[in-house]
Amino acid sequence: MNLKRTIFLSLFISLFSACGKENFEQVNFDRDAMLTNYVDNIIIPRYEKLALNCEVLYQASLSFQSNTNASELESLKEIFEQTYLSWQACSSTEFGPAGIQTLKAVFNIYPVDTPLINDNISSSNYNLEAVNNQAAIGLPALDFLLFSKGETTASLSYFNNNLNALTYLVEVCAQLNTKSNIVSSDWSNQYRSVFVNANGIDLGSSLGMLVNELNLDFERFIRDGKVGIPLGIRSLGNPQLNKTEAFFSGYSIILLKESIDKLEDLYTGTSINGIDGLGLDDYLVASNATHSGTSLNEVILDQFMEIRNNINELNQSVDYSITQDPESASLIFNSMQEMIVYLKIDLPSTLGVLISYQDNDGD
Amino acid sequence: MTGINPQMLKKGYNYILSNLVGIEPLVSFRILFSILMLISVIRFYANGWIEQLYLNPVFHFKYFGFHWVPAPTEEGIYVVFISMILACIGIGLGLFYRICTLLFFILFTYTELIDASNYLNHYYFISLISFCLIFLPANKYFAIDNLLFKNKQKYIHAWQINIIKFQVGVLYVYAGIAKLNSSWIFEALPLKIWLPANMHLPVIGELMTYSSTAYLFSWTGIIFDLSIFFFLIYKRTRIFAYLAVVIFHLLTFWLFPIGMFPFVMIFSNLIFFSTRSHARIYERIMGRNQEVKPTLQRKIKLRTNLLILSYVILQLTFPFRYLLYTENLFWTEQGYRFSWRVMLMEKAGHASFTVQDSSGKLEIVDNKEFLTPFQEKMMSTQADFIVQYARMLSNAYTKKGFVKPEVYADVFVSLNGDGSKRFIDNTIDLSKERDTFASKKFIINYP
Numbered sequence A: 001m002n003l004k005r006t007i008f009l010s011l012f013i014s015l016f017s018a019c020g021k022e023n024f025e026q027v028n029f030d031r032d033a034m035l036t037n038y039v040d041n042i043i044i045p046r047y048e049k050l051a052l053n054c055e056v057l058y059q060a061s062l063s064f065q066s067n068t069n070a071s072e073l074e075s076l077k078e079i080f081e082q083t084y085l086s087w088q089a090c091s092s093t094e095f096g097p098a099g100i101q102t103l104k105a106v107f108n109i110y111p112v113d114t115p116l117i118n119d120n121i122s123s124s125n126y127n128l129e130a131v132n133n134q135a136a137i138g139l140p141a142l143d144f145l146l147f148s149k150g151e152t153t154a155s156l157s158y159f160n161n162n163l164n165a166l167t168y169l170v171e172v173c174a175q176l177n178t179k180s181n182i183v184s185s186d187w188s189n190q191y192r193s194v195f196v197n198a199n200g201i202d203l204g205s206s207l208g209m210l211v212n213e214l215n216l217d218f219e220r221f222i223r224d225g226k227v228g229i230p231l232g233i234r235s236l237g238n239p240q241l242n243k244t245e246a247f248f249s250g251y252s253i254i255l256l257k258e259s260i261d262k263l264e265d266l267y268t269g270t271s272i273n274g275i276d277g278l279g280l281d282d283y284l285v286a287s288n289a290t291h292s293g294t295s296l297n298e299v300i301l302d303q304f305m306e307i308r309n310n311i312n313e314l315n316q317s318v319d320y321s322i323t324q325d326p327e328s329a330s331l332i333f334n335s336m337q338e339m340i341v342y343l344k345i346d347l348p349s350t351l352g353v354l355i356s357y358q359d360n361d362g363d
Numbered sequence B: 001m002t003g004i005n006p007q008m009l010k011k012g013y014n015y016i017l018s019n020l021v022g023i024e025p026l027v028s029f030r031i032l033f034s035i036l037m038l039i040s041v042i043r044f045y046a047n048g049w050i051e052q053l054y055l056n057p058v059f060h061f062k063y064f065g066f067h068w069v070p071a072p073t074e075e076g077i078y079v080v081f082i083s084m085i086l087a088c089i090g091i092g093l094g095l096f097y098r099i100c101t102l103l104f105f106i107l108f109t110y111t112e113l114i115d116a117s118n119y120l121n122h123y124y125f126i127s128l129i130s131f132c133l134i135f136l137p138a139n140k141y142f143a144i145d146n147l148l149f150k151n152k153q154k155y156i157h158a159w160q161i162n163i164i165k166f167q168v169g170v171l172y173v174y175a176g177i178a179k180l181n182s183s184w185i186f187e188a189l190p191l192k193i194w195l196p197a198n199m200h201l202p203v204i205g206e207l208m209t210y211s212s213t214a215y216l217f218s219w220t221g222i223i224f225d226l227s228i229f230f231f232l233i234y235k236r237t238r239i240f241a242y243l244a245v246v247i248f249h250l251l252t253f254w255l256f257p258i259g260m261f262p263f264v265m266i267f268s269n270l271i272f273f274s275t276r277s278h279a280r281i282y283e284r285i286m287g288r289n290q291e292v293k294p295t296l297q298r299k300i301k302l303r304t305n306l307l308i309l310s311y312v313i314l315q316l317t318f319p320f321r322y323l324l325y326t327e328n329l330f331w332t333e334q335g336y337r338f339s340w341r342v343m344l345m346e347k348a349g350h351a352s353f354t355v356q357d358s359s360g361k362l363e364i365v366d367n368k369e370f371l372t373p374f375q376e377k378m379m380s381t382q383a384d385f386i387v388q389y390a391r392m393l394s395n396a397y398t399k400k401g402f403v404k405p406e407v408y409a410d411v412f413v414s415l416n417g418d419g420s421k422r423f424i425d426n427t428i429d430l431s432k433e434r435d436t437f438a439s440k441k442f443i444i445n446y447p
Helices: A002-022 A031-066 A070-090 A103-107 A114-123 A131-136 A138-147 A152-160 A163-197 A206-231 A252-268 A280-286 A296-312 A318-324 A326-351 B006-018 B024-046 B049-055 B074-093 B097-114 B121-135 B144-149 B159-178 B182-186 B191-198 B211-233 B235-255 B261-272 B275-286 B302-324 B373-379 B383-399
Strands: B020-022 B155-157 B347-356 B362-364 B406-415
Touching: A031 A070, A031 A163, A031 A206, A031 A252, A031 A280, A070 A103, A070 A138, A070 A152, A070 A252, A103 A138, A103 A163, A114 A131, A114 A138, A114 A163, A131 A138, A138 A163, A152 A163, A206 A252, A206 A318, A206 A326, A252 A280, A252 A296, A252 A318, A280 A296, A280 A326, A296 A326, A318 A326, A326 B191, A326 B347, A326 B406, B006 B159, B020 B275, B024 B049, B024 B074, B024 B097, B024 B121, B024 B159, B024 B261, B024 B275, B049 B074, B049 B097, B074 B097, B097 B121, B121 B159, B121 B261, B155 B159, B159 B211, B159 B261, B159 B302, B182 B211, B191 B211, B191 B235, B211 B235, B211 B261, B235 B261, B347 B373, B347 B383, B373 B383, B383 B406
Parallel strands: none
Antiparallel strands: B020 B155, B347 B362, B347 B406
């Protein structure tokens, strides 16, 4: 039978060639273990930490409401900073429960719409859940309320003379608390098993979503949002300083650093306690991924280093640095641009993650 | 040429084109095709792709020569899809068959022409087949039209079945020829990248992680594609070949997100079975008919002969137009589409555009403002889309108040996991370039 012969022949030839060549070269990697590491040691603990901080933040806002004094303001500001930092760890995993709650839109839409906040406060007539209030809520709204009124005395007198503002502050914190709690508990209760079981490679798979969202966050919210847009990439090169993250508190540099650190941890599968587990880096190594002759993983790690070094050149805040030394800020943007090529092209295409949005015949 | 004499040519001509043969295989094809298309169209709607692919985009990529094809309105596209559903039903029932096939061909092809970034070889195949169906008498038997128009006819010309076999054969053989390249043969690429990604599957998952499996699949794939058509037309191997078809396509369905295509092929290939095997099914349904004498003339009109000939020549030559370009085909994709190159390469890209005002000031484009994620993904690896996009950007930024905007692109592409490389010359103002058949000089040659 012709067909049988053909099949046997092809079987024989291929096996022979492969044996002779590289001794059954194999991609030896436990993707299920990687997903488990991601969900148990990274994603869930990060949301738990966020939820915990938001709880403390909300309590601090209540205390501040009842005792509007310098020490309460100080502790509120302190927990605000902690919360903002812990948000950076959650920004890159906006899928599953976080996607359903559109957590990013609740937590960190900036620049904040200050006239809208002032209107809301003076009218006392607002719905923080409404889409048109997205630029008047979240951490940027707190950043405005806590840091734009001047030093401690000025701030205190603002709140003491404006009880509506205190209410608004508390309600913003309450919203963060509620949302982060929902997401955190949904991740641990229902979504954990969904995540672990979606162990394929399509768009709906956990790996697909992880890679996709990581890239989306890095490109749009870290590169463009934190650096590019303030630098003027969407405004004919004219800097847009007030579009900097945490513009009023001036925390932009530590937040930027934190987001890069947390992105790298996500990439390397490093837990919230600093334990390096199975991550995309190990997957790349197991797949023998290379770039221009060197290991793709090395290239990516070097690029993280490069970005970090460039960030270290900044001082005070991103907007201040742009006015003083736009070159340094541009360097960060460029090194991030380079990284996107590695994370968005090389990483998925060597892992065979077919990030396809519909049918595909492979080009 | 010594062995061929006019007698044999005549015989071959009769065998392939003008002999009278039973209509049943064509009727089965009509019915199965209509059912599959009905499912495809409904699936397309159910997946939300009408919105995603036709309504959400603010800009559509076009095929060369089809820039005039208008984007649909929201009502319009639903009318198109409902009409396609009705046309499918009509084709299946054999009711107003000619109008329904014509309608289906026009509407289906229209939906493909709206946005070239949706291109799939599978859709092209369906356009071609539905084009052929307009001219084939698939409603002459087992059709409601028979009752309405008394047009029942049990015999048709051989070409009226063979043209579909030819089209299926072209698909396989050309897909096989396309695989005859060194990456596919000697490196098992891209399967070596794609297969391990299926490591989560039960039973075969472990097997997928071995590179030997990728070689096995690559080589079997070539042999399958190049030979299956011949095993299907040869009576003694047909049943085994068909079995191989079923296994092959189910396997690809399982391993890759290729939608309805495997099923279209599995059912289309039934046309290779003899009139006898098809006739048995109809006898069972309608009872044994008394033999109807062929009423048809054997002679085929000259005009029909010429039409068939030109269709065949076009199908055989068009996929080879890539030979007119000297650059790496997989890298530039010049002459890549409409050539049955299926699942041939792993390609990913990232494109960042800078628009420069005449004053020298710059802005970096947010692609999401103009493109859907899917369009952006397709655009970043295909040079004709990059040009179309750059020209659109130039217009959009002129409207934003830019004076003589120039458009530059930083595009990086990775082919078969080979590491990202610069794809487009970033010193060339792309808004001045045109999307033509000429070789695109702004593509940086594959290193």
